[in-house]
Amino acid sequence: MQTLDVNNSGLPDLQYVLMVLALSTSDLENLNVPMTVRETLFNRCWALLHETPPPEKREERIIDLRQGEEVTLDAMVTVIRQTFDEHGISQLTWDHPPSEPTRSSTPEAQPLVDRLQKFHPGGSDSPQSKSQHN
Numbered sequence: 001m002q003t004l005d006v007n008n009s010g011l012p013d014l015q016y017v018l019m020v021l022a023l024s025t026s027d028l029e030n031l032n033v034p035m036t037v038r039e040t041l042f043n044r045c046w047a048l049l050h051e052t053p054p055p056e057k058r059e060e061r062i063i064d065l066r067q068g069e070e071v072t073l074d075a076m077v078t079v080i081r082q083t084f085d086e087h088g089i090s091q092l093t094w095d096h097p098p099s100e101p102t103r104s105s106t107p108e109a110q111p112l113v114d115r116l117q118k119f120h121p122g123g124s125d126s127p128q129s130k131s132q133h134n
Contacts, residue, residue, distance in 0.1 A: 004092040006084045017065065017076045021045065023092060025061050031094040034087075041083045045076050066108075 004023075009016050023031055024038040031038075042061055046054040049068055055061055065073070084090070 001093055001095050006081055006090050006092065013073050013077050014065070017045075017073060017080065020080050020092070021063055023094065025058070028094050028096055030096070031092065033084075033089060033092060037083065037087050037089070041080060044079045044083060048072055048075050048079065 004019065009019075011019065021042065024033065024041050033041075042063070043054050045063055049063065049065075049072065065076075068076075084092075
């Protein structure tokens, strides 16, 4: 069982937001966050970056944080914590092993992926990274 403390995750803000949004938009059935709360969270974070309504199709419900600024990131952290607090959720729990990526990284994201792999022991052994470096 994996857990994430909503108010004291120990993660940098960007990693925290990415983790929570990934969990919230996932198909994980054993995440302790009801689907209605997940949708509310996504919609509120979407509104911080867009003036249009959030997409309805699940596969289009992706928030691109590259267009935001530090103040936007701070606002997302606050929105996430407030949303979970409103629903009495102080810790996220789920039971799912890490899975292989379903898509290759975009050329724009590859420098970040390469830097992150330096911090993740064994990250260069993944099939994706082998195919990208061969």
